[in-house]
Amino acid sequence: METVAVTDLYQASYLLLSGCQLTEASCTPSGTKALSCTLYFSGQHLATLEENWFSKRAMVNLWAFRQAYSQVHQYVDQAKKEFARNGGGPV
Numbered sequence: 175m176e177t178v179a180v181t182d183l184y185q186a187s188y189l190l191l192s193g194c195q196l197t198e199a200s201c202t203p204s205g206t207k208a209l210s211c212t213l214y215f216s217g218q219h220l221a222t223l224e225e226n227w228f229s230k231r232a233m234v235n236l237w238a239f240r241q242a243y244s245q246v247h248q249y250v251d252q253a254k255k256e257f258a259r260n261g262g263g264p265v
Contacts, residue, residue, distance in 0.1 A: 176220035199253035
């Protein structure tokens with residue numbers, strides 16, 4: 175099974191909607207009080223999905239994408255809260 179790390183929430187939503195599994199979310203400090211979150215996905219055909227994403231050929235149902243984006247946003251919020259609580263590290 176392939177794995178990929180992404181920081182783009184839209185790309186993460188596309189991967190989630192395409193059947194990939196979110197395996198980890200981690201945050202790192204990226205400035206004064208700011209955090210950067212990386213989302214790690216596993217799944218089949220990740221190379222093809224990434225190629226479609228970066229070549230602007232990715233197509234999804236807009237309503238489903240909106241729901242996936244909300245879910246990804248919740249994962250990021252949770253990762254940021256865990257980072258603050260635990261002083262860093264993956265969630």
